[in-house]
Amino acid sequence: MPATGRHPLELLRADFAASPSWWSRATLVVFRLGEWAHARRRRRLPARILHAVLDVVWTRGVIGSEIPADVQAGPGLGLHHGGRGIVLATGTRFGANVTLMHQVTFGMDGVDHAARAVVGDRVFVATGVVVLGGVAVGDDATLAAGAVVTRDVRAGTTVGGVPAVEIADGPRYAHRGGDPAGGRAHD
Secondary structure: OOOOOOOHHHHHHHHHHHOOOHHHHHHHHHHHHHHHHHHHHHHHHHHHHHHHHHHHHHHHHHHOOEOOOOOEEOOOOEEHHHHOOOEEOOOOEEOOOOEEOOOOEEEOOOOOOOOOOEEOOOOEEOOOOEEEOOOEEOOOOEEOOOOEEOOOEOOOEEEEOOOOEEEEEOOOOOOOOEOOOOOEOOO
16 A cells, blocks of 8 residues: 555545546556556565556656655545646655646755655645655645745745745635635535
8 A cells, every 4th residue: 555545546546537538547647657656665576666657658758757656645636737747856745635736846945855745635736846855744734836945834825936925815716616815615
């Protein structure tokens, strides 16, 4: 099982609901295969080899992204535009229902090479966002397009700019049943 403790097919079902395009789904299949094989280490050598080949050909070659097998993501990971240009540092962790647009980077800050970002649930990461170092992003946060995030982001806020500062209280984008004012839609 991946680090989330859920079966890979269950995770993929949730991911597919968040990523309707076939190329996003292909990227997610390669990622979840790698996540699953990484969690099993030696017992799943054929899966690790298959993932390595698919990662080089599809994720890096066609899509132009780097999504290591030791990245952890909860169910409902949304990769839009096929996940093009996404670069994730090893060990980055994402909660449930996180959406990553294209050209997003989660990297090291150059000071503490062991620090990795931890992202909460229902977070929207817009196009061109750069997150550096061991930043914690709270639940229901929005990272606006082009933001360079170097500090923790409070839950339920929107940050933007270079360097990123809080620009709104409450998520900016309607996201997974939410509304632009930051509340949750009622069933």
